[in-house]
Amino acid sequence: MYRTKDGGGGGSMRNEWHDLIDGYLAGEVTEEQVETLSGLLREDETARAEFIRAADLQANLAVDESLWSKSESGAPIASVSQWPRWQIAAPWGIAAALAWALVAVLTQPPGDKATVGTTKPVLGLLVDEAGAKFEEGFGPENVRFDPGDYRLQEGAIHLRLENGADVIMGSPVEFRIDDSFHFALHRGSLRAFIPPSAVGFTVAAPGIDYEDLGTEFGVSVDPESGGSELHVFDGQVDAKSPDSKQILSSVLGGEAIAFSQGSLEAGRQPNEERFLTQGRIGFLRWQQQRARMEGDPDILAYFPFEESDVLSNTAVKPVATDGEIEGARWVSGRWPGKSALLFDRDTDFVELDLPGEFEALTFAAWVKLDSLDLPLNSLFNSNGRKEGDIHWEVMQDGSMILVRRFGHERQSRLTKLKVPTGKWVHLVGTISVTERQSRVYLNGELAGVDEGPLAAMTPGTSRIGHWHPIFTNESHRRELRGRIDEFAIWNRVLTEQEIQELTEAGKPNALWSARTD
Amino acid sequence: MAEKSPESTPRTCSHREFIRLFLESERELLRYVMVLVPNVSDARDIVQEAAVALWEKIDQYDPEKPFAPWACRFALNEARMFLRKQARQQRLAEEVVELVEAQRLQMTAELDQRRDHLKDCLQTLPVRQGEMVRAHYFDELSTEELSGRFGKSVEAVYKALQRTRQALQNCIEQKMAAEVGR
Numbered sequence: 122m123y124r125t126k127d128g129g130g131g132g133s134m135r136n137e138w139h140d141l142i143d144g145y146l147a148g149e150v151t152e153e154q155v156e157t158l159s160g161l162l163r164e165d166e167t168a169r170a171e172f173i174r175a176a177d178l179q180a181n182l183a184v185d186e187s188l189w190s191k192s193e194s195g196a197p198i199a200s201v202s203q204w205p206r207w208q209i210a211a212p213w214g215i216a217a218a219l220a221w222a223l224v225a226v227l228t229q230p231p232g233d234k235a236t237v238g239t240t241k242p243v244l245g246l247l248v249d250e251a252g253a254k255f256e257e258g259f260g261p262e263n264v265r266f267d268p269g270d271y272r273l274q275e276g277a278i279h280l281r282l283e284n285g286a287d288v289i290m291g292s293p294v295e296f297r298i299d300d301s302f303h304f305a306l307h308r309g310s311l312r313a314f315i316p317p318s319a320v321g322f323t324v325a326a327p328g329i330d331y332e333d334l335g336t337e338f339g340v341s342v343d344p345e346s347g348g349s350e351l352h353v354f355d356g357q358v359d360a361k362s363p364d365s366k367q368i369l370s371s372v373l374g375g376e377a378i379a380f381s382q383g384s385l386e387a388g389r390q391p392n393e394e395r396f397l398t399q400g401r402i403g404f405l406r407w408q409q410q411r412a413r414m415e416g417d418p419d420i421l422a423y424f425p426f427e428e429s430d431v432l433s434n435t436a437v438k439p440v441a442t443d444g445e446i447e448g449a450r451w452v453s454g455r456w457p458g459k460s461a462l463l464f465d466r467d468t469d470f471v472e473l474d475l476p477g478e479f480e481a482l483t484f485a486a487w488v489k490l491d492s493l494d495l496p497l498n499s500l501f502n503s504n505g506r507k508e509g510d511i512h513w514e515v516m517q518d519g520s521m522i523l524v525r526r527f528g529h530e531r532q533s534r535l536t537k538l539k540v541p542t543g544k545w546v547h548l549v550g551t552i553s554v555t556e557r558q559s560r561v562y563l564n565g566e567l568a569g570v571d572e573g574p575l576a577a578m579t580p581g582t583s584r585i586g587h588w589h590p591i592f593t594n595e596s597h598r599r600e601l602r603g604r605i606d607e608f609a610i611w612n613r614v615l616t617e618q619e620i621q622e623l624t625e626a627g628k629p630n631a632l633w634s635a636r637t638d
Numbered sequence: 639m640a641e642k643s644p645e646s647t648p649r650t651c652s653h654r655e656f657i658r659l660f661l662e663s664e665r666e667l668l669r670y671v672m673v674l675v676p677n678v679s680d681a682r683d684i685v686q687e688a689a690v691a692l693w694e695k696i697d698q699y700d701p702e703k704p705f706a707p708w709a710c711r712f713a714l715n716e717a718r719m720f721l722r723k724q725a726r727q728q729r730l731a732e733e734v735v736e737l738v739e740a741q742r743l744q745m746t747a748e749l750d751q752r753r754d755h756l757k758d759c760l761q762t763l764p765v766r767q768g769e770m771v772r773a774h775y776f777d778e779l780s781t782e783e784l785s786g787r788f789g790k791s792v793e794a795v796y797k798a799l800q801r802t803r804q805a806l807q808n809c810i811e812q813k814m815a816a817e818v819g820r
Contacts, residue, residue: 146676152727159731177749180672182775
């Protein structure tokens with residue numbers, strides 16, 4: 122794309138540099154040109170300085186929004202709106218570390234506001250959502266909620282305000298935020314959790330204000346009639362006249378009222394089902410993620426662990442069979458409404474068949490371990506002792522391993538992350554013949570690397586939560602003690618990015634931290 | 639901030655403080671990284687990765703000192719790791735990268751001054767040129783997309799951007815020279 126200038130002399134040498142540098146910075150150079158540029162920059166300090174000035178100019182033009190505004194210098198927080206570029210319709214994509222950190226900021230009791238400095242204070246952040254779609258022009262700035270009008274058309278959201286209040290809403294809902302203590306609800310329902318720092322949080326409905334004194338309540342508004350309802354689950358909410366501020370009714374936990382055409386009707390019962398909770402959002406999020414996974418052409422098995430006589434493989438093109446449940450009991454999973462299987466006896470397991478030969482496999486599961494009593498705790502094990510078998514286990518010290526059997530299980534070379542007990546965690550193992558490597562991940566982070574198999578894998582008849590050596594009567598004690606509420610197997614190696622997205626999409630709630638230290 | 643005792647170093651930086659520091663420095667970190675990795679979306683990914691490393695090592699940060707110079711070490715580290723993953727033929731030689739990085743750090747004061755002048759120099763551009771520069775660099779439209787929008791061939795767009803960058807650099811040079819004279 123550039124042309125070298127003919128002739129010698131200092132001026133045209135500079136021109137050559139410019140073209141070469143410009144081409145490189147634009148990403149439009151050949152290998153030969155890169156080599157020439159390397160040579161030039163290696164030898165010539167002046168050329169390096171030119172290069173650096175040109176690169177910095179380009180960088181400023183690309184990242185410095187204050188260059189384009191009329192004001193003196195942009196508020197740093199404005200850069201949040203450019204990064205990451207988040208499309209609401211796409212899966213929850215904020216880098217896990219920053220999302221966690223942002224949530225952590227807002228879960229801390231609000232401290233001295235002066236320490237925040239001169240940056241524009243964040244009024245509210247979206248901390249969780251499931252398939253949320255806002256009407257054009259009535260959505261948040263990425264994850265940031267400023268004062269304004271909002272219209273949620275699809276899905277559900279969990280909003281955390283800077284005073285610590287949590288507001289959960291499902292579509293359709295239309296609301297206005299005046300500040301962190303004043304919401305107006307035009308249509309739909311919300312549930313609010315109000316800590317001491319947010320006492321006084323008020324939801325304005327047509328003709329009436331609902332002021333909370335802590336801790337949990339729901340409001341719903343019918344836009345046709347202008348009528349509203351208040352359900353108090355815990356604590357106390359005062360229903361007040363918006364003009365005179367006179368208290369019309371003090372409603373306590375376990376009570377509900379309806380307001381319509383200027384008159385108040387008391388003596389009702391609060392209805393939990395009508396108002397979304399945080400757990401429900403997680404569950405909704407999971408349901409959407411589930412649909413995506415079931416349709417993945419590379420997925421061999423997807424077990425959503427829905428209570429049933431068998432463990433169904435709901436992949437659109439299943440390769441593994443359904444699992445036969447032996448002994449394991451149905452209990453609750455990551456969210457209310459989500460079930461899991463509990464493995465807590467020596468004879469609890471799920472047996473399934475995964476026929477075929479594979480050059481690469483990925484296993485993923487959401488697991489909550491009760492204990493690590495045994496030297497090896499089985500996640501997935503082929504029956505017997507054959508070449509090509511797969512063994513995915515957690516060792517007593519929390520290290521995870523994934524091997525194709527031929528010989529003993531080896532300890533992973535890099536087990537800096539240990540699987541904890543007592544909390545829901547996302548466990549993933551990848552194993553590949555072409556890569557000659559197996560990797561295990563804990564909550565999206567690489568936890569171990571091991572030498573991989575030399576030949577294809579044939580898992581065959583296998584058990585989740587157990588190992589059946591077949592040729593002896595004793596169970597060889599690898600039984601899992603804990604619960605599993607999701608299990609999936611692919612015929613390829615998932616990338617770290619994909620694994621992190623799965624962790625993000627399946628996390629139990631917004632406060633769940635991937636970090637286990 | 640917590641006092642440091644000889645036996646232990648309690649976490650000196652809260653989550654909230656880290657977010658504030660990181661967001662304030664983000665632009666600086668991107669500038670450092672883009673000297674090694676000119677592609678802006680790669681640079682954003684790299685700075686995001688660096689955020690994770692920064693948070694893990696936040697206890698090593700001395701709050702008395704400015705954040706960006708300390709943080710840029712991590713960002714440059716991530717940038718170097720990124721470059722190593724690229725095909726050797728597409729990137730500058732490793733020792734050249736080291737030289738460029740070292741020199742960039744020495745040039746910080748000059749580059750910051752140039753950046754200040756850049757804002758004024760952008761105002762002096764003819765409107766179309768300013769629009770084109772903004773669309774390409776800030777809004778990340780490709781030369782093909784610009785060619786459609788501005789009704790020129792891709793080659794003409796490329797040349798126009800080149801001339802505009804040159805004009806900006808000339809303007810900046812003049813302002814830098816004028817400052818010396820004062």
